[in-house]
Amino acid sequence: MLSVKHLIDTTSLTADDITQILDTAKSFDPIVNGRNIKKVPALRGRTIVNLFLEPSTRTLKSFELAEKRLSADSISMGGATSSVVKGESLADTIQTIDAMKVDMFVVRARLAGTPQVITQNTDAIVINGGDGKHQHPTQAMLDLYTIREHFGHLDGLKVAIVGDLAHSRVCGSLAPALKTMGADVTLVAPPTFQVGDPSWFGCNQTNHLDDVIEDMDVIYMLRVQLERMEGAAIPSRREYNRLYGLSLEREARMKDNAIICHPGPMNRGMEIDAEVADCARSRILNQVNAGVLTRMAEMYLLMGGEE
Amino acid sequence: MAYLIKGAHVVDPQVGLDGIRDVLVEDKQIVEVAEAIEAAEGVEVIDGAGKYLVPGLVDMHVHFRDPGFEYKETIASGSRAAAHGGFTDVATMPNTDPVTDTGAEIRYQIDTARRAGLVHVRPMGALTRGEKGESLAEIGDMVMEGASAFSDDGHGVQSAGMMKTCMAYVSQFDRVVCAHCEDESLTKNGVINSGRAATRLGMFGWPALGEEIEIWRDIELARITGCALHICHISTAKGLEMVKAAKAEGLPVTCEVTPHHLFLCDEDIDDTYNTNLKMNPPLRKASDAAALVEGIIDGSIDCVVTDHAPHAKHEKDCEWEIAFFGTIGLETSLPLMITNLVDTGKMSWDRLVEVMAVNPRRLLRCNPVKIEAGSQADLTLIDPKREIDVTEDYFESKSKNSAFLGQHLTGVATDVLMAGKRTLIDGVVA
Amino acid sequence: MDQAILKAVIMDEQAMDRAITRIAHEIIEHNEGADSIALVGILRRGVPLAERLADKIEAIEGVRPKIGKLDISFYRDDFSSHIAPVLHATEIMFPIDGVDIVLVDDVLYTGRTIRAALDALMDYGRAKSVQLAVMVDRGHRELPIRADYVGKNVPSSHDEDVRVSVTPLDEKNSVEIWGIDKSLGGAK
Numbered sequence: 001m002l003s004v005k006h007l008i009d010t011t012s013l014t015a016d017d018i019t020q021i022l023d024t025a026k027s028f029d030p031i032v033n034g035r036n037i038k039k040v041p042a043l044r045g046r047t048i049v050n051l052f053l054e055p056s057t058r059t060l061k062s063f064e065l066a067e068k069r070l071s072a073d074s075i076s077m078g079g080a081t082s083s084v085v086k087g088e089s090l091a092d093t094i095q096t097i098d099a100m101k102v103d104m105f106v107v108r109a110r111l112a113g114t115p116q117v118i119t120q121n122t123d124a125i126v127i128n129g130g131d132g133k134h135q136h137p138t139q140a141m142l143d144l145y146t147i148r149e150h151f152g153h154l155d156g157l158k159v160a161i162v163g164d165l166a167h168s169r170v171c172g173s174l175a176p177a178l179k180t181m182g183a184d185v186t187l188v189a190p191p192t193f194q195v196g197d198p199s200w201f202g203c204n205q206t207n208h209l210d211d212v213i214e215d216m217d218v219i220y221m222l223r224v225q226l227e228r229m230e231g232a233a234i235p236s237r238r239e240y241n242r243l244y245g246l247s248l249e250r251e252a253r254m255k256d257n258a259i260i261c262h263p264g265p266m267n268r269g270m271e272i273d274a275e276v277a278d279c280a281r282s283r284i285l286n287q288v289n290a291g292v293l294t295r296m297a298e299m300y301l302l303m304g305g306e307e
Numbered sequence: 308m309a310y311l312i313k314g315a316h317v318v319d320p321q322v323g324l325d326g327i328r329d330v331l332v333e334d335k336q337i338v339e340v341a342e343a344i345e346a347a348e349g350v351e352v353i354d355g356a357g358k359y360l361v362p363g364l365v366d367m368h369v370h371f372r373d374p375g376f377e378y379k380e381t382i383a384s385g386s387r388a389a390a391h392g393g394f395t396d397v398a399t400m401p402n403t404d405p406v407t408d409t410g411a412e413i414r415y416q417i418d419t420a421r422r423a424g425l426v427h428v429r430p431m432g433a434l435t436r437g438e439k440g441e442s443l444a445e446i447g448d449m450v451m452e453g454a455s456a457f458s459d460d461g462h463g464v465q466s467a468g469m470m471k472t473c474m475a476y477v478s479q480f481d482r483v484v485c486a487h488c489e490d491e492s493l494t495k496n497g498v499i500n501s502g503r504a505a506t507r508l509g510m511f512g513w514p515a516l517g518e519e520i521e522i523w524r525d526i527e528l529a530r531i532t533g534c535a536l537h538i539c540h541i542s543t544a545k546g547l548e549m550v551k552a553a554k555a556e557g558l559p560v561t562c563e564v565t566p567h568h569l570f571l572c573d574e575d576i577d578d579t580y581n582t583n584l585k586m587n588p589p590l591r592k593a594s595d596a597a598a599l600v601e602g603i604i605d606g607s608i609d610c611v612v613t614d615h616a617p618h619a620k621h622e623k624d625c626e627w628e629i630a631f632f633g634t635i636g637l638e639t640s641l642p643l644m645i646t647n648l649v650d651t652g653k654m655s656w657d658r659l660v661e662v663m664a665v666n667p668r669r670l671l672r673c674n675p676v677k678i679e680a681g682s683q684a685d686l687t688l689i690d691p692k693r694e695i696d697v698t699e700d701y702f703e704s705k706s707k708n709s710a711f712l713g714q715h716l717t718g719v720a721t722d723v724l725m726a727g728k729r730t731l732i733d734g735v736v737a
Numbered sequence: 738m739d740q741a742i743l744k745a746v747i748m749d750e751q752a753m754d755r756a757i758t759r760i761a762h763e764i765i766e767h768n769e770g771a772d773s774i775a776l777v778g779i780l781r782r783g784v785p786l787a788e789r790l791a792d793k794i795e796a797i798e799g800v801r802p803k804i805g806k807l808d809i810s811f812y813r814d815d816f817s818s819h820i821a822p823v824l825h826a827t828e829i830m831f832p833i834d835g836v837d838i839v840l841v842d843d844v845l846y847t848g849r850t851i852r853a854a855l856d857a858l859m860d861y862g863r864a865k866s867v868q869l870a871v872m873v874d875r876g877h878r879e880l881p882i883r884a885d886y887v888g889k890n891v892p893s894s895h896d897e898d899v900r901v902s903v904t905p906l907d908e909k910n911s912v913e914i915w916g917i918d919k920s921l922g923g924a925k
């Protein structure tokens with residue numbers, strides 16, 4: 001059983017919790033990846049609501065598949081279909097859904113702390129599917145699973161997280177989780193993308209990818225989102241690619257056994273060059289596969305924890 | 308009506324009083340202060356034994372939301388909260404709807420407050436029309452209707468040129484400009500102090516620099532225009548250093564601090580995202596709070612204000628990033644000061660009276676209230692031992708969004724006389 | 738606290754070995770050889786028992802049946818109150834379609850574990866038949882399930898605990914009955 005009732009952030013998870021999630025995910029591997037019947041009845045009759053208050057395709061589909069493979073009954077609400085956009089308060093939305101007897105909420109939100117607010121308005125279990133710039137713990141778990149599958153362990157690994165750290169919930173949950181498991185994390189970004197206080201993560205922060213790339217076991221490239229260039233923190237896609245993009249030339253300088261991860265969706269040609277995304281070091285599709293396994297594990301362990 | 312307050316420990320540094328006295332009030336005035344006064348026929352005696360009697364407390368920074376946002380607070384409900392907290396005077400900020408930027412709006416507030424009859428409301432007028440920072444409000448008209456000071460509180464005046472015009476214009480009247488210092492190009496989207504807490508909770512920061520850069524600007528404008536400048540709700544150690552330096556130069560610069568910036572910091576914001584801790588300016592670092600405490604004790608900060616900012620439940624019971632800024636404060640300010648500073652021996656009663664009564668009255672250009680014969684009878688009687696639990700039920704304010712809910716505090720006002728009228732009687736609003 | 742005490746040793750090393758030998762013969766006889774069968778041990782103690790059975794069958798027939806491991810955690814009907822702290826992944830590295838599967842477990846009690854195991858097995862394919870071998874049948878069935886091969890029938894009461902020990906998971910090979918000492922702990 002996990003030490004937490006909800007999965008809101010990775011900072012509340014102990015090393016035991018994380019190991020349990022990864023081990024349980026591993027036991028789903030032969031079911032999902034080795035059988036024709038890719039589901040088990042573990043959560044038969046349980047009701048899960050995927051409340052996606054921010055558009056997301058891959059995370060939502062990953063959760064939906066995980067739910068189906070655990071035999072849970074699930075519905076997905078969000079964006080255009082959610083009453084939240086019509087001005088109803090979050091508390092009202094949650095209480096309304098809760099009145100229909102729900103066992104678990106999976107929440108994706110534009111605003112930090114939304115999953116936490118939801119826990120205050122329901123007895124159901126809440127899984128954070130990404131909240132604002134705060135945390136994305138299920139992403140962190142699939143990343144850890146992917147990295148552990150390659151190296152067999154996490155402690156002592158050197159991991160660089162590269163990109164728009166200031167706006168990244170992926171960094172916000174991955175960096176602390178890696179630290180908890182004994183990995184050494186370096187944050188790499190232009191000064192305008194750096195986190196306000198890296199000491200909170202216990203990490204070093206640098207603006208020179210080229211200085212650290214040869215030491216790293218894992219290069220984790222973040223997606224850079226640029227809707228508008230006016231007032232943006234970097235001048236252009238081209239310049240970002242030149243300074244911080246993972247090119248073949250940089251890839252060639254990586255350690256022999258080092259791997260490349262990316263949470264997706266990728267901007268090929270910006271943070272990662274197309275050839276690098278498809279190279280032998282790339283674990284990007286493994287991450288997607290691990291997403292279903294680890295989300296199954298999280299839901300299974302949290303649901304099993306209730307009396 | 309005549310009242311005799313017997314046996315209270317009277318503290319008034321303006322007249323050098325710090326001892327047990329009897330105080331006789333007739334109609335609106337104090338008529339006698341002496342070691343022992345016999346109660347004449349028809350004089351109601353108020354037992355002051357074990358209590359402190361001080362000049363009526365003044366909060367020169369509150370939001371009564373009237374007109375425009377009466378669902379949060381009204382002049383009537385805000386007046387009840389003020390009396391309950393021990394205040395005789397409050398200065399209301401002009402970010403009402405419509406914005407208080409004409410004499411008529413000032414007059415409305417004063418008249419409405421008179422009908423409520425619980426506290427002297429001293430409205431502040433806006434510096435610029437609609438608080439838009441674009442053109443001067445009718446400042447002279449407002450002065451003539453009774454405006455106590457001028458402020459675009461809620462925002463900084465973004466353009467230095469416009470602020471210079473405002474301060475130069477105000478300098479012809481004997482009024483203070485109260486500056487909400489915030490450079491919005493630095494604080495855009497900011498909802499929490501920049502730094503560790505912002506990183507921990509994953510939200511955009513509202514940096515200290517956004518405040519400090521405008522404090523610096525406005526001090527320089529005070530130098531050029533000669534206008535008296537009062538820095539609102541100062542929240543950083545560095546901002547305070549700038550104010551101290553300006554004072555040392557002899558510039559007409561003062562500042563105020565709120566109890567929440569004194570006694571809370573950004574590390575108090577935990578992952579429950581308690582939106583009652585969302586303020587503008589935000590709760591700063593613990594080291595900033597410590598510097599502010601030192602400043603309010605040593606005299607470099609002139610007064611304590613609450614920035615009483617009522618908001619309805621649905622405006623706070625939501626995600627942090629979209630929750631409204633502010634906490635109510637009128638009913639916890641005095642207990643917080645006594646519990647945290649006076650009871651701990653860090654601050655004298657004299658100093659408490661200066662920062663909560665004498666200085667703000669002077670900054671609002673009101674007549675001084677002294678505990679001596681001939682002065683207006685605005686008086687606050689404080690029981691330093693009475694304890695309260697801060698719960699939603701404790702508040703007279705229409706809104707309950709207090710950053711201090713759940714605290715247990717010692718030392719509250721039990722009785723208030725406003726212009727000789729009892730507005731608070733043994734802790735109950737009249 | 739009630740104190741558990743050892744009431745009786747039902748089978749020792751020798752007795753267990755004899756039972757396994759007999760069951761091996763029965764399996765071979767019933768399936769007319771060992772060519773078409775595979776043994777699937779239910780985690781945890783069914784696995785070493787399946788290994789022992791395979792050894793015997795190999796010694797008799799010269800053919801070693803395939804062995805799989807089955808973790809039924811995800812198929813339990815009492816999942817919310819009994820979550821396995823450590824999961825042991827299922828390993829069935831061969832297609833089960835058309836194979837005669839012998840499920841192996843240590844104790845047959847309510848039948849719910851076997852029900853879950855049958856469900857789990859069905860998700861791996863369509864076995865030709867499924868048979869059940871257990872070391873101990875202690876009665877008290879709650880579902881219509883019976884064993885094809887039984888090491889020993891052990892009548893027991895609900896408040897007793899039938900403990901099967903198997904090397905190398907345990908230090909010895911034995912079947913014991915443990916009970917509550919009412920004189921020490923009082924009635925439940």
